[in-house]
Each structure stands twice: as structure tokens, then as C-alpha cells.
Amino acid sequence: MSLARDIVTIAAVSAGAFFFLAGTVGLLRFPDTLTRLHALTKADNLGLGLVVLGLLPQAGSLRDGLKLVSIWLLGLLAGATVSQLIARTARRRETAR
Amino acid sequence: MSIATLFEIVLVAVMLGLGIWTITVRETYSAAVGFIAYGLLVALIWVRLDAVDVALTEAAIGGGLSGVLLLGAAARLRGAEPRAATAPGKATRAAAAAVSVLTAAALATAVLLLPDSVPTLAPTVVANAWATSLANPVTNVLMAFRAMDTMLEKVVLLLAIIGVWSLASDNAWGGRPGPRHQADPQGILVFLARLLPPIGIVIGIYIFWTGANHPGGAFQGGAILASMWLLAVMAGLTDMPPVSSRWLRFVLVAGPGLFLLVGIFGLWLGPGFLAYPRTLAKPLILGIEVAMVLTIAATLGLLLAGAPERSVRR
Amino acid sequence: MSTVTVFGLCAAAAVGFGLYGLITNPQLLRKIIAFNLLGSGVFLLFGVVGRRGEAAGIGNDPVPQAFVITGVVVAFSATALAIALLLRLFQADGSTTLGSGTPPSVRSDPPGG
Numbered sequence: 228m229s230l231a232r233d234i235v236t237i238a239a240v241s242a243g244a245f246f247f248l249a250g251t252v253g254l255l256r257f258p259d260t261l262t263r264l265h266a267l268t269k270a271d272n273l274g275l276g277l278v279v280l281g282l283l284p285q286a287g288s289l290r291d292g293l294k295l296v297s298i299w300l301l302g303l304l305a306g307a308t309v310s311q312l313i314a315r316t317a318r319r320r321e322t323a324r
Numbered sequence: 325m326s327i328a329t330l331f332e333i334v335l336v337a338v339m340l341g342l343g344i345w346t347i348t349v350r351e352t353y354s355a356a357v358g359f360i361a362y363g364l365l366v367a368l369i370w371v372r373l374d375a376v377d378v379a380l381t382e383a384a385i386g387g388g389l390s391g392v393l394l395l396g397a398a399a400r401l402r403g404a405e406p407r408a409a410t411a412p413g414k415a416t417r418a419a420a421a422a423v424s425v426l427t428a429a430a431l432a433t434a435v436l437l438l439p440d441s442v443p444t445l446a447p448t449v450v451a452n453a454w455a456t457s458l459a460n461p462v463t464n465v466l467m468a469f470r471a472m473d474t475m476l477e478k479v480v481l482l483l484a485i486i487g488v489w490s491l492a493s494d495n496a497w498g499g500r501p502g503p504r505h506q507a508d509p510q511g512i513l514v515f516l517a518r519l520l521p522p523i524g525i526v527i528g529i530y531i532f533w534t535g536a537n538h539p540g541g542a543f544q545g546g547a548i549l550a551s552m553w554l555l556a557v558m559a560g561l562t563d564m565p566p567v568s569s570r571w572l573r574f575v576l577v578a579g580p581g582l583f584l585l586v587g588i589f590g591l592w593l594g595p596g597f598l599a600y601p602r603t604l605a606k607p608l609i610l611g612i613e614v615a616m617v618l619t620i621a622a623t624l625g626l627l628l629a630g631a632p633e634r635s636v637r638r
Numbered sequence: 639m640s641t642v643t644v645f646g647l648c649a650a651a652a653v654g655f656g657l658y659g660l661i662t663n664p665q666l667l668r669k670i671i672a673f674n675l676l677g678s679g680v681f682l683l684f685g686v687v688g689r690r691g692e693a694a695g696i697g698n699d700p701v702p703q704a705f706v707i708t709g710v711v712v713a714f715s716a717t718a719l720a721i722a723l724l725l726r727l728f729q730a731d732g733s734t735t736l737g738s739g740t741p742p743s744v745r746s747d748p749p750g751g
Contacts, residue, residue, distance in 0.1 A: 301523070304516070304519070304520065308512050308513070308515075308516045311512045312512060312513060329640070329641065329644065332641055332644050332645065333644055336644055336645065336647075336648040339648065339652075340648060340655070343652055343655050343675055344655060346659075347655055347656075347658065347659035347663070347668075347671075347672060347675070352665060352667050352668060355667075355668055355671050356667075359671050359674065359675070362675070362678075366678050369648070369682065369685075370685060372641065372645070373641075373645060373682075373685045373686070373688070373689045373698060374689060374692070374697030374698040375685055375688065375689075375698040375706070377703060377707060378681075378685065378703050378706050378707055378710070381707045381710050381711070382678075382681075385710050385711060385714050386674075386710050389714060390674060390714055390717055393714075393717060393718055393721055394667070394670070394671060394721070397667055397721045397724065398667060400728070401667060401724075401725075401728055401734050404728060404732070404734040411664055412661075412662050412664065416661070416662065417662055420657075420658050420661035420662045421658060423657065423658075423661070424654040424655070424657040425654060427653060427654055427657055428650045428651055428653055428654030428657075429650075431646075431649070431650035431653055431654075432646070432650040432651075435642075435643065435646030435649070435650060435683070435686065436643065436646075438642075438646075438687075438690065442691050443691070444691030444692070444699045445691070445699055445700070445701045446691055446692065446693040446694045446699045447693050447694040449694075449696075449700050450694040450695065451694075461696055461700040462700045462703045462704055462707070464700070465700045465701055465703070466704045469701075470701070470704055473704070473705075473708055474708065477708045477711060477712060481712075484716070484719050485715075487719045487722070488718060488722040491723065491726045493729075543707060543711055620711075623715075624714075627714070627715060627718035628718065630721075630722055631722050631725070631726065
């Protein structure tokens with residue numbers, strides 16, 4: 228039983244790490260702010276979700292599992308807000324030029 | 325060499341690379357951003373060192389609040405033209421490099437030559453934990469065994485805020501810190517500032533309360549409460565109070581004041597300054613911590629807001 | 639190479655970088671950032687000493703941990719005071735470096751704050 232849990236954890240966390248890597252490659256390779264934001268938020272939200280999913284089998288109790296999920300939701304909220312704010316500022320700077 | 329050590333070497337390499345980048349990058353704004361990322365990596369290192377309380381404090385205060393402070397300052401100083409004549413010459417650079425390398429080498433030698441028999445106070449702390457019936461040994465040390473240090477630290481925070489307030493110009497003396505923030509009322513910052521503070525306040529109080537038995541404590545909880553207050557201020561939903569307001573000054577003094585009162589109470593009862601009576605130890609500690617959380621939250625928020633800039637018409 | 643050695647050497651290196659940045663960067667804000675780097679290295683040294691003191695079922699000696707928590711808060715308040723001073727200098731003088739050049743003209747504070 229614990230072997231199955233460990234396999235799920237390793238698989239999900241590795242997939243999450245791959246998405247983080249993809250997001251970082253997008254950050255480095257895309258030409259302008261908006262496309263970089265797109266790469267970052269899509270990849271990182273999915274990456275964080277997969278890492279949390281992978282850690283859920285290792286959580287000791289239901290409460291710890293709920294805490295992990297709430298971390299993911301808060302990360303989503305913060306990421307969405309900040310990317311919107313950055314995108315609006317970038318768009319405003321573009322049109323001002 | 326185990327996998328864990330390999331992971332730690334990679335973590336250290338990334339952290340030091342980020343540190344070097346923060347020191348040498350041209351733009352000051354980029355240095356502030358690099359410092360925030362550096363702070364979060366250091367918090368990871370603290371977790372690897374098995375010091376979770378310190379990791380929480382480093383992430384909240386060292387990475388989060390310090391980062392906001394530096395970003396704000398970097399944004400305000402963006403227009404400043406650096407005087408090219410003040411860049412240091414080659415001789416100064418070489419001397420600085422020599423001093424830095426010598427210091428780092430001396431510390432590295434000290435680390436490598438640490439004695440094999442390790443003096444440690446952990447068994448003493450655990451053996452005396454019955455006195456306060458708190459399960460978190462770090463909270464025990466902070467609030468009971470070295471309570472004097474914590475009280476003096478609260479006084480240091482108070483001195484820092486007095487120092488910051490004393491930098492107000494004559495016209496803004498006693499006024500409100502920082503500019504009046506405006507944000508689009510239909511916009512996303514206001515949405516976040518309405519949604520997040522209730523959740524953040526609950527999380528802050530939880531981290532403070534659970535510090536008695538699990539990693540956490542008053543400083544970490546206070547930092548989270550301060551950041552929720554600052555979020556509301558930055559979205560324009562509320563304004564910083566004028567620094568001359570009585571209730572604000574009362575909140576700032578409440579933490580160290582209550583600590584001092586409890587200390588004198590212990591002196592009056594007999595055993596000594598800050599000696600808690602056996603049966604009252606846990607309630608007293610929790611009472612002091614409640615006052616501490618409020619004071620820490622208010623002080624950290626005010627330190628971030630800066631010196632008063634807007635005068636208050638009486 | 640144990641955990642303690644790796645992190646101890648890392649702390650020593652962080653102190654070295656912070657010290658170099660503190661001395662060579664003419665911009666005051668960069669000096670403050672370098673000072674914080676220096677501080678984090680010193681705190682990590684405390685953490686390494688505490689890690690070696692693991693005993694009685696705790697992974698890290700709690701007394702150095704308490705010192706570091708106190709130190710982080712005090713370092714933050716020192717940084718805040720330093721930045722308030724820097725912003726005031728910028729407001730009064732228009733510069734962000736302590737240059738030994740022409741003395742600054744004394745400008746009166748703007749009315750109304």
C-alpha cells in the first residue's frame with residue numbers, strides 16, 4: 228500500500244517539476260512580457276497542482292491534506308492576481324509608446 | 325555521498341549563484357527581486373537544517389516583508405541618476421575582494437574545524453519543558469527561558485519605529501505615513517484585498533496559536549497579519565492612521581508594556597524578574613503573546629509604511 | 639561531506655559576498671541589500687551550530703534558533719530604518735549615494751508634506 232503511495236508521489240511530483248521547467252523555459256525564451264506571463268502562470272499553476280496532488284498521499288491526516296490543497300488554492304489566487312496586474316501595466320506601457 | 329547531500333549541494337549552488345547575481349546586477353530593481361528569491365531559498369535551507377520556526381520567520385519577514393520594503397524603495401528611487409564619479413576604483417575593489425575572501429576563508433576554516441564533541445542545550449530545554457507545558461521547544465526558549473531577550477527585542481522594534489517616525493518633515497509631523505494609495509475599485513487588486521484578508525487573518529492567528537505546540541509563533545503570525553493590513557492599505561480600501569493617534573501608540577506599546585508588567589509581577593512575587601509562577605505560566609505566556617502579536621503586526625506594518633508624509637489638519 | 643559542512647561553507651560564502659557588495663557598491667540601496675545578505679549568512683552559521691547540537695529528539699538546538707528568530711526581526715527593523723533614512727536623503731538631496739562631491743544645496747521641505 229505504501230509502495231503504491233510512493234509511486235503516485237514520485238510520478239506526480241516529477242510531472243509537476245517538468246511543468247515548472249517548461250514554465251521557466253517559456254520565461255527565458257518568449258519574446259515579450261505577455262507571452263512570458265502566459266507561460267509562467269499556466270505552467271506554474273499546473274505544476275503546483277501536480278506537486279500538491281503528489282504530496283497528498285503522504286499527508287498524515289485529512290486536515291493536513293486540506294492544508295496542502297488550501298496552499299495550492301492560495302498560490303492560484305496570488306498568481307492570477309499578480310499576472311493580471313503585470314499584464315495590465317505592460318499593456319498600458321505598450322499603448323503609451 | 326547520499327542523494328540528500330547532492331540535493332543540498334545543488335540548493336546551495338543555486339542560492340549562492342543568486343546571491344552573486346543580486347550583488348553584481350546593474351539595475352537596483354533587479355537586485356531587490358533577486359533578494360526576494362534568495363530569501364525564499366534560504367528558507368528552504370532552514371527547513372533542511374530542521375529549524376522550521378526559523379524557516380517560517382525567514383520566509384515571512386526576511387523574504388516577504390523585507391522584499392516588499394526593498395521593492396518599494398527601489399521603485400521610488402528609480403529616477404535617481406547615480407553619480408558616475410563615485411564608482412569605486414580598481415584598488416578599492418581588490419582590497420574589498422581580499423577582505424571578503426579572508427573573512428569567508430576564516431569562517432569556512434572555523435566550520436571545518438568544529439570540534440567533534442558538540443555542546444548542546446537541547447536536553448536541558450526538553451528536561452525543563454514541564455515548567456510551561458508548551459510542546460514547542462523554540463517557543464519555550466523564546467517566551468520562558470530567554471524571555472528577557474524577547475522583551476528587549478520588542479523594545480528594539482519600538483525604537484526602530486520611533487526612529488522612522490522622527491524622519492518626517494516638519495509639515496508632516498504626526499501625519500499619515502506613505503502616499504494615499506488609489507486603485508481601480510472594479511479592479512483585481514481591490515478584489516484580492518477584499519478576498520484575502522479574512523483568510524489571511526485566520527491563517528495568521530492560527531500560526532500564532534499553534535506556535536505553542538507546533539512550529540509557529542507570535543512573530544510569524546504577526547508578520548502575516550501585518551501583510552494583510554498592508555494589502556488593504558495598498559488597494560486603497562483603508563488608509564494608514566496618523567502616527568499621532570492615541571490608539572495606535574497604545575497598540576505599539578501594549579506588547580512590551582505587558583511583558584514588562586508581567587516581569588515586575590514576577591519580581592514582586594519573589595523569585596525574580598520575569599519569573600512566572602508555576603500554575604500561571606501557560607496563561608501568562610499566552611496573554612503576553614496575544615499582546616505581542618498585535619504589537620508586532622502594527623509595528624511591522626508601520627515600519628513598511630515609512631515616515632509620515634501627509635500632514636493631518638487638526 | 640555532511641549536511642553541516644555544506645551549509646556551513648555556504649554560510650561563509652554568503653558572508654563573503656555580502657561583505658564585498660557592502661564595500662564596493664556605491665548605491666546605498668545596494669549596500670542595504672548586501673548587508674542583508676551578510677546577515678543571512680551569519681544566521682545560517684547559527685543554524686549550522688544548532689544542527690550539530692541535535693539531541694533529545696529535537697533536530698536542531700532550540701536556543702540558537704531563538705537567537706536567529708530574534709535576529710531576523712531586528713535585522714528587518716534595522717533595514718526599515720535604513721531605508722527610511724535613504725528615502726529622506728533622496729527627498730532632501732536628490733542623490734542615492736554618499737558622494738564626497740559638491741556640498742548639497744539646502745532645499746527647504748515642501749509645505750504641506
